[in-house]
Amino acid sequence: MATMKEIAELSGVSRGTVDRVLNHRGTVSPETERKVLEIARLLDYQPNRAGIALAAQKKKFKIGVLLFGVENPFFDEVMEGLKDKLDELSIYGCTIVEKRIPLDVKSQLAAIDELVDEKIHGLILAPCNDIKIQKKIDRLWECNIPCVTVNTDMPQSKRIAYVGSDYLKCGQTAAGLLALLTGGEARVGIVTGSHSVLCHEERVCGFTSYLHQKHPGIHIADIVENHDDDYRSYEAVSLLLEKHPDLSALYFTAAGVYGGCRAIINAALPQAPKVITFDAVPSTKEMIKKGVISATICQQPNEQGALSLALLVDYLLGGKPPEKNCIYMDLSIKIAENL
Amino acid sequence: MATMKEIAELSGVSRGTVDRVLNHRGTVSPETERKVLEIARLLDYQPNRAGIALAAQKKKFKIGVLLFGVENPFFDEVMEGLKDKLDELSIYGCTIVEKRIPLDVKSQLAAIDELVDEKIHGLILAPCNDIKIQKKIDRLWECNIPCVTVNTDMPQSKRIAYVGSDYLKCGQTAAGLLALLTGGEARVGIVTGSHSVLCHEERVCGFTSYLHQKHPGIHIADIVENHDDDYRSYEAVSLLLEKHPDLSALYFTAAGVYGGCRAIINAALPQAPKVITFDAVPSTKEMIKKGVISATICQQPNEQGALSLALLVDYLLGGKPPEKNCIYMDLSIKIAENL
DNA sequence: ATAAAAAACGTGCACGGGCACGTAAAAGGA
DNA sequence: TCCTTTTACGTGCCCGTGCACGTTTTTTAT
Secondary structure: OOOHHHHHHHHOOOHHHHHHHHHOOOOOOHHHHHHHHHHHHHOOOOOOHHHHHHHHOOOOEEEEEEEEOOOOOHHHHHHHHHHHHHHHOHHHOEEEEEEEEOOOHHHHHHHHHHHHHOOOOEEEEEOOOOHHHHHHHHHHHHOOOOEEEEOOOOOOOOOOEEEEOOHHHHHHHHHHHHHHHHOOOEEEEEEEOOOOOHHHHHHHHHHHHHHHHHOOOEEEEEEEEOOOOOOOOHHHHHHHHHHOOOOOEEEEOOHHHOOOOHHHHHHHOOOOOEEEEEOOOHHHHHHHHOOOOOEEEEOOHHHHHHHHHHHHHHHHOOOOOOOOOEEEOOOEEEOHHHO | OOOHHHHHHHHOOOHHHHHHHHHOOOOOOHHHHHHHHHHHHHOOOOOOHHHHHHHHOOOOEEEEEEEEOOOOOHHHHHHHHHHHHHHHOHHHOEEEEEEEEOOOHHHHHHHHHHHHHOOOOEEEEEOOOOHHHHHHHHHHHHOOOOEEEEOOOOOOOOOOEEEEOOHHHHHHHHHHHHHHHHOOOEEEEEEEOOOOOHHHHHHHHHHHHHHHHHOOOEEEEEEEEOOOOOOOOHHHHHHHHHHOOOOOEEEEOOHHHOOOOHHHHHHHOOOOOEEEEEOOOHHHHHHHHOOOOOEEEEOOHHHHHHHHHHHHHHHHOOOOOOOOOEEEOOOEEEOHHHO
């Protein structure tokens, strides 16, 4: 692998000048710049990470990690993976500043400002669908603060990458799983969060359209929108169960929408319904073990955290953003026996 | 983080001496050694990876990767993950030598010798259950060639770590899944590989004992042992289907034991049986998409490959072996919709 | 024309650790 | 005792990059 030194020798300048050209610092004559860039391209120069890492030790990276939704246990797992990765990347002298913020946009914007004041070099953001945040990210980008979003959808935003799940595929997978569990015959009730949140919307959309196409024997009895996206949605679920005593299956688009319903689901319906949801936060695990929830479709919070940090650090070390702006990670199904 | 320089200053010797003590090279007086080690412990010295990486560039690591079973497509995925990790660890100037070897022990032992002749610094081995190989590994260990095994079981062997799956849990998960799919009522036929191979044995054992305990409604009609652990086990499966036309479920302990049976499974039995197997090699994916296989329980070949290399490199860089000698990775269930 | 300012580039240290080489001091042999 | 070998340790270069500081050359202003 070519080094700066080699480039310097071949282009007849000093290594310092090569540094200036490749890292856009100081001033260089246009002619020299052309020559150096030419040679660098010829040799396919890739900066040596070990060298950068060593030099970076005094000038440590500082990365802000912003989690929206203070109590969301999904983020615990994201952070776990992220921190493991942090250890692994410790040679780059990288530190993180973690903040958990309520779901209101105002606090969120303020939190971003605070982090910028703390002179962070990069930002990890999870999750957020608000247009104002999106604009903010664009401005950060212009100030040379790169950003990775996790489990968010803001396609137009100028971030390095989005790391998360394809929500439509989430819905399709859920539908396929339900068909497998019920043999293709069922009456299903859907409990979802606010339709304005992409995660919920697409999980419903992917689910229903897939069933419509491939499993006409599964009938969607009702869709309940539970705006109060927290862990106390007892009301919504019990209403659904009362209204439709003939349900044989339930589909929850997130852990947040069925909290506290453990007791009523099996009691309300004559036959034990097949219940599907997403992720394996502790409350969900509990309900799976008790047999209330049949199976859950897991995103990979650990890997999401790890990858988001890896991408950001890679970029800060002089790498290019990944070709794909959206990196969808695999889903997997879990049941009680392989939680 | 403490550096060698700091240790040197505090213990009143030169940095070179600290190097000698900590890396056991050259000769040092017992007294000096004691002092340096004392201070190193006090400062909680951890070698700086960036520094090692930089210095290691001229003295590259060479790691042998031995895969037993020439045509096993599972290893393609292991290698994929391993090579991704290799890129990631490129700063350590690490190279690999990959060899695929037939299943006979003689060739395997010879292959190990060849690699040692090529002056490898470490070895990755997948998979092997033979006692002779195990002894060989122990001897390598004594020659300072560390080894990581993948999807193998040789608990007593002096390797850094085993990376793979808990086969008993594999069987339990399969049993739980079958119960979920069939509602707890089924007649199941088991097709397995040689009982002398731990992977098959424990997947059967975990499966049967779990059903026995928790799902008495699922009856095991027959267990067919298919010694010819390759992709032409048409005979064994068709015999099973003829003998038991009342089967409602099939359980394959590995991809290798059902190759070529696609056509006959659905044809032979009046009702479409629930079919479960392991991993998602191309042939399995195909059969899942066609609806012959209902679901598969996936190990994480990619992660296994990546982790095994990571552990080995970490050790070669002066790290300690992981506390746990056996690292069992998560299982996940896949169906057509989330392959 | 001459001083001052700006542009263009070279030099050298730092980062942490591996390792070869040289040189003292201690041990051994005659 | 003197010479040789061994043991113990210091010195200094290298790996590839960032960056501060000089130094030289060119441009601009007076």
